[in-house]
Amino acid sequence: MRLVILACEIMYREICYCVSQSKNIVDARFLRKGLHDLGQKEMSQTLQQEIDEVPKNRYEAILLGYGLCSNGISGLKTEIIPLIIPRAHDCITLLLGSKERYREYMEWATAL
Secondary structure, three states, X not given: OEEEEEEEHHHHHHHHHHHHHOOOXXXXXXXXXXXHHHOHHHHHHHHHHHHHOOOOOOOOEEEEEOOOOOOOOOOOOOOOOOEEXXXXXXXXXXXXXXXXXXXXXXXXXXHO
């Protein structure tokens, strides 16, 4: 299977490691960190532009290395290729592995 992942550069090392261990062919494209700071509209436009630039006949799916991130993934679409989006609030949730671990961490951090 040939895949492409569009991800925030904040997860560069983790994604590169996962790509190196994958049985699939995975091409990775990293976008600058802080994209969510631009707001929902600009983040969505930037991600949609990246999605639109993915060659339609080269990949079997587009993986998104973003969580909800200020609703920046809202409304993203593809014409032909499936778009796979993780169910996560943000990159911290992705890095910690679950919303439960995220909640536990936030509870711990606010108790300090």
